[in-house]
Amino acid sequence: MSRATGPLWMPFTSAGGGKPAAVVAADGNYVETEDDARLLDATAGGVACVILGHGRTEIADAVADQLRTLEYHCLFGYSHPRAQELAEAVSARTPGDLNHVFFTNSGSEAVETALKMARGYWRRVGQASKTGFVSLHRGYHGMNIGGISVGGLTENRSGFGPLLEGCTQVPAHDIDALEQELVYRDPSTVAAVIMEPVQAAGGVYPPPEDYLSQVREVCNRFDVLLVLDEVVCGFGRLGHWFGGHRYGVVPDIMTVAKGLTSAYVPMGAAIAGSHIHEAFVDPEGAIELMHGYTYSGHPAACVAGLKVIEILEREGLVDHSCQTGKYLQRRVATLGALPAVAEARGEGMLAAVELSGDSPEPLVAEAQRRIQSAGVLVRAQADHLGIYPPFTFTAAEVDRVVETIGTVLEEMS
Ligand SMILES: Cc1ncc(COP(=O)(O)O)c(C=O)c1O
Incomplete structure (x- = not known):
């Protein structure tokens, strides 16, 4: 057992490190620590997720009501009304035709879902050789194996190989480097380019103003999908609903989490354009994307997400x-x-x-x-x-x- 933290094995923390600082309460833009410090929270819960501020009892009440009515029954042919409503509310606010919302529990799961959707899409349209991914140095795409394989922060990758095959990174915000990589890799082997609108965890690097539209053009020209990872940027952080709006780009697939529920309940989603979704629709009704999580679209998370959208607009x-x-x-x-x-x-x-x-x-x-x-x-x-x-x-x-x-x-x- 760890000397300092007992049975709690802390994420992103030295296993033998000191006792973590405990935050015991929060309201508005402030958090309180166990030693009674009241701190102005310029981190939105530490990692840019509590977009509405702390202590929204309205969300807590809605979640409690939902749990009293129906805590859970999902998957394999069953859904519930709140999942439908949240999917509709989200897709009504996404750029372009990003209208098909696949719920996950986190940003990392949203990324894995997007990577599988991209590979699955190319297989469905008869180009099964397109399995690789190109991403950017300094990019962060979560901590699952697919996410660290496409991630551009080498410290997150080392020690966990072998990783997903066919993933390479190019210098961030250099359109020539991306184009050259696609030529070098041969686009018939590349499923998608994945990137954040503004690189967040890697150090907050905004792109040159026209970079995203250039990436969109290159992806179109090379017949490669564009996945925008909006786990941080989505739901208003860049002053627009999504980074795609901010930079005038519609990706083929978008990933979200954090702001989707303002961290009141864990949730993420991979959101696909109509052309991606249509490719998976089988006339015989076969399952063509054999993928999902027990808690994809958990009622408590859906209700939190609906309240977040309501509050974002009302205020x-x-x-x-x-x-x-x-x-x-x-x-x-x-x-x-x-x-x-x-x-x-x-x-x-x-x-x-x-x-x-x-x-x-x-x-x-x-x-x-x-x-x-x-x-x-x-x-x-x-x-x-x-x-x-x-x-x-x-x-x-x-x-x-x-x-x-x-x-x-x-x-x-
Ligand atoms: C851009 C991006 N993608 C994915 C993730 C992973 O999200 P989660 O930590 O919810 O798994 C993060 C987390 O910070 C992120 O910033």
């Missing part, structure tokens, strides 16, 4: 995210002038402050600790501080986050 939070995101970017950019900062960058309600130096990781960790002591929660990740607030953040709260980071970095210089 105008996608638009608020758009306005506050522009302000956040203007304010974060001012930190770029500090000697301790290598670069301050972002898009919408996603920002990173990268620290200077060859190995700034210990400095990032120290800065995060000091910022937390001053009452603000940002994420320490590799060489940068990550800022991804709930959409309910006010301009004054943005000011507090940026000013606290600025003061701490000045003290440390």
Whole structure:
């Protein structure tokens, strides 16, 4: 048994590391720790998922009502009304004809589903040799075997091989590199290109303005599917419902999670365009996508998702995210002038402050600790501080986050 954490084997944490900080309660844009600290949460629950802010009793009540009525009965010919309603509500807001929603429990499962859909699609249309994937350096696509195979963060891959065959990565946001890779790989062996609209976990790297439309054009020309992984960007983080809207692109398949339920209940989805779905429809009624999870479309998660969409619209939070995101970017950019900062960058309600130096990781960790002591929660990740607030953040709260980071970095210089 681990010395420090007892029976709890913590994700993404040194197995013998110190006791984790316990967050015991939260409301609005604040979280409370077990030692009674009240922290302004500029991380939306740590990893950009609690998009509506904490403590929405309306969602808790709706979930409780659903659990009292029907906790679960799904799969193999059975569904329930809330799954249908959420699929309709989501597809009414997705770009283009992304109208076929396959529910999962997480972003990682959504990615695996999308990869299987892509391979399955090509098999269905008689091009079974198209099984490979091309993705971007620094991309993050979850932690399952398919996801780390297409992921561009090598530290997530090492030690888990052999991985999925036929996956290669190219430099991010270099359209020539992508095109050359498809020529080199031979497009008749490639099922899809998978990428995030804005790279999030890899360090918050927005693409050049026209990059996504160039990728769409290259994928069309080489007859390769485009999968947009919108697990972070989807549901308003870039100030639009989806990153596809922000950059004017309709992918063939899109993955979502996090904001779909604002983390009140775990859920993800892979959402396919009509042409993808149609290829799977068998006139004899055979199952052509032999795939699913026990809890695909769990009623509690569906109800949470329906409430999230209702609240996003009732409170105008996608638009608020758009306005506050522009302000956040203007304010974060001012930190770029500090000697301790290598670069301050972002898009919408996603920002990173990268620290200077060859190995700034210990400095990032120290800065995060000091910022937390001053009452603000940002994420320490590799060489940068990550800022991804709930959409309910006010301009004054943005000011507090940026000013606290600025003061701490000045003290440390
Ligand atoms: C772009 C992207 N894809 C997939 C995932 C995996 O989602 P989950 O952690 O819910 O499995 C994440 C998680 O951060 C993500 O950022």
